[in-house]
Amino acid sequence: MDKKVIIITGSTRGLGLAMARQFLSLGHNVVLNGRTEDSLQQASDKLSDFKEQFTYMTGSVADPHTHENLVKTAISHFSHLDIWINNAGIPQEYDYLLNVPDQTIIDITQTNITGVILGTKKALSHFTTQNSGSIWNLNGFGSDGDMKPRLTVYGTTKKAVDYFTRALYKEIKDLYTWLTIGTINPGMVNTDFLIKSLEGQDEKTIEQNMAFNNIFASDPYDVARKIVPQILSAGQGFHQLRYMTLPMVLTRLYKARKILKNMD
Numbered sequence: 001m002d003k004k005v006i007i008i009t010g011s012t013r014g015l016g017l018a019m020a021r022q023f024l025s026l027g028h029n030v031v032l033n034g035r036t037e038d039s040l041q042q043a044s045d046k047l048s049d050f051k052e053q054f055t056y057m058t059g060s061v062a063d064p065h066t067h068e069n070l071v072k073t074a075i076s077h078f079s080h081l082d083i084w085i086n087n088a089g090i091p092q093e094y095d096y097l098l099n100v101p102d103q104t105i106i107d108i109t110q111t112n113i114t115g116v117i118l119g120t121k122k123a124l125s126h127f128t129t130q131n132s133g134s135i136w137n138l139n140g141f142g143s144d145g146d147m148k149p150r151l152t153v154y155g156t157t158k159k160a161v162d163y164f165t166r167a168l169y170k171e172i173k174d175l176y177t178w179l180t181i182g183t184i185n186p187g188m189v190n191t192d193f194l195i196k197s198l199e200g201q202d203e204k205t206i207e208q209n210m211a212f213n214n215i216f217a218s219d220p221y222d223v224a225r226k227i228v229p230q231i232l233s234a235g236q237g238f239h240q241l242r243y244m245t246l247p248m249v250l251t252r253l254y255k256a257r258k259i260l261k262n263m264d
């Protein structure tokens with residue numbers, strides 16, 4: 001098997017950790033990332049069955065040095081780098097713009113937009129030295145243009161990620177014909193992220209959203225089992241990976257018809 005080396009930003013928990021485990025279980029090597037040594041230690045403990053296959057690098061994706069250090073770590077440990085996944089992202093607690101603290105807006109935009117642009121730039125710069133490589137950015141609510149009150153800041157960041165990835169592909173497709181680049185839309189995933197986004201809502205809204213989450217949110221390991229093989233097999237050019245298909249949505253709606261009937 002051709003062993004790949006993959007950098008996954010924001011892989012201490014949630015979808016990033018699930019994708020890391022899936023790559024490792026298929027025999028590949030992974031560089032994990034998160035903001036604190038503590039969270040990376042905890043993630044490492046969870047992946048202890050694969051301890052020879054991964055390493056990690058601490059740092060925020062909002063800091064360009066983190067991306068530089070991620071490349072250096074991949075090369076020094078595994079001697080090459082094949083796939084870069086800009087997964088790190090932070091949610092918005094449901095709220096009106098005037099109630100969202102300035103620092104929260106800065107943190108969300110710096111992680112979800114600046115982090116993705118800096119990560120993509122670093123990955124591309126490294127991949128041009130070897131004329132091969134694959135870059136993936138995480139879409140989410142807002143990427144398709146959907147709008148929902150009190151999720152405006154987060155939705156804006158995910159629309160930006162989608163725009164950035166498409167626009168960049170258009171910019172470079174004739175220059176770097178060997179490149180694989182794309183977006184991943186995981187649908188709603190049962191992670192800390194979803195719980196955090198519910199903070200700040202009134203009881204009724206929490207109840208309704210929990211019911212909605214119970215119907216539509218997927219297990220991160222189910223998402224990773226479907227998405228990781230698609231990442232590994234994607235050829236050159238632009239790709240849009242999506243976990244939830246229309247038949248899956250319809251099946252879940254059908255199964256939840258009684259719950260939905262009782263929701264006003």
Ligand SMILES: NC(=O)c1ccc[n+]([C@@H]2O[C@H](COP(=O)([O-])OP(=O)(O)OC[C@H]3O[C@@H](n4cnc5c(N)ncnc54)[C@H](OP(=O)(O)O)[C@@H]3O)[C@@H](O)[C@H]2O)c1
Nearest residue numbers: 010012014015034035039060061088089140188189191193
């Ligand atoms: N969950 C969903 O329903 C959903 C739906 C659509 C799209 N997504 C997208 O999927 C991605 C993963 O989401 P998730 O649900 O797995 O989230 P999660 O469980 O909250 O995990 C987020 C990860 O990002 C890391 N992180 C946050 N800010 C960072 C920063 N500035 N620098 C480096 N790492 C950072 C966290 O690590 P530390 O805290 O240890 O730093 C953690 O490992 C995000 O881009 C999200 O927007 C999620």
